[in-house]
Amino acid sequence: MSSIHLHYDVSGEDFTRxxxxxxxxxxxxxxxxxxxxxIRRVAIAMxxxxxxxxxxxxxxxxxxxxxxxxVDILLSDHGPGIPDVxxxxxxxxxxxxxxxxSLGFGAGMGLPNIKKYxxxxxxxxxxGVGTDLYLTVRVNQ
Amino acid sequence: MIVKDIxxxxxxxxxCEGDLNQExxxxxxxxxxxDVLAFVKDQSVLLTGLMNxxxxxxxxxxxxxxxxxxxxKMPDQSIIDLAESRDITLIKTRYRMFTAxxxxxxxxxxxxxxx
Numbered sequence: 001m002s003s004i005h006l007h008y009d010v011s012g013e014d015f016t017r018x019x020x021x022x023x024x025x026x027x028x029x030x031x032x033x034x035x036x037x038x039i040r041r042v043a044i045a046m047x048x049x050x051x052x053x054x055x056x057x058x059x060x061x062x063x064x065x066x067x068x069x070x071v072d073i074l075l076s077d078h079g080p081g082i083p084d085v086x087x088x089x090x091x092x093x094x095x096x097x098x099x100x101x102s103l104g105f106g107a108g109m110g111l112p113n114i115k116k117y118x119x120x121x122x123x124x125x126x127x128g129v130g131t132d133l134y135l136t137v138r139v140n141q
Numbered sequence: 142m143i144v145k146d147i148x149x150x151x152x153x154x155x156x157c158e159g160d161l162n163q164e165x166x167x168x169x170x171x172x173x174x175x176d177v178l179a180f181v182k183d184q185s186v187l188l189t190g191l192m193n194x195x196x197x198x199x200x201x202x203x204x205x206x207x208x209x210x211x212x213x214k215m216p217d218q219s220i221i222d223l224a225e226s227r228d229i230t231l232i233k234t235r236y237r238m239f240t241a242x243x244x245x246x247x248x249x250x251x252x253x254x255x256x
Binding site for chain 2: 016022023026043044048051103104105106107108109110112
């Protein structure tokens with residue numbers, strides 16, 4: 001099946017720019033004529049993950065593969081890794097510092113939100129090495 | 142209700158003008174963007190006291206047409222520029238969060254969810 005491949009580097013230095021990649025993917029999917037529900041689920045899941053990447057991992061990269069019936073997203077970073085994935089998936093659990101909370105994030109909803117809006121989610125993480133987050137959103141035509 | 146009605150009800154001031162005739166059915170009030178992203182249900186207005194570009198990005202991801210800054214807060218130029226490029230209307234109102242939400246609710250807007 002043919003796909004469109006998109007690649008983005010996410011800077012870990014500028015919180016205000018977090019979300020640029022997600023916004024760009026959203027625009028691209030819209031131009032390709034995908035339905036609103038699928039576009040929104042991709043945008044929200046990727047945005048939360050992008051924010052996580054900036055807050056916790058000093059940036060990384062995102063690879064997006066757009067197929068007619070689904071969208072695959074890989075978010076990869078060289079951050080500290082997630083010590084307890086199950087705990088990190090708990091609503092309300094957050095390790096974000098106070099300055100991040102004052103910016104409107106760090107409510108412990110990031111990963112639970114990502115799971116909620118995607119059809120498949122897989123986390124590969126290694127302490128001190130980094131985290132790869134694989135997401136799939138299926139498109140219902 | 143349309144965006145213009147929100148401006149009237151909240152005695153608001155337009156900071157960035159998008160489509161003022163856009164239909165608005167539901168609203169959401171929060172300073173935590175993660176919460177806004179968690180409980181979406183076609184909410185087209187975001188009321189907030191938070192002042193950073195992520196407010197606009199959150200609205201963008203959620204397809205929201207309008208952001209209302211409560212307590213008379215004025216967003217900086219980076220926020221305004223981002224909203225302009227995304228065609229999102231920015232309004233500021235002197236009302237506090239509770240009062241602003243109450244006025245819109247009384248005016249016919251709902252939260253869009255059962256709880």
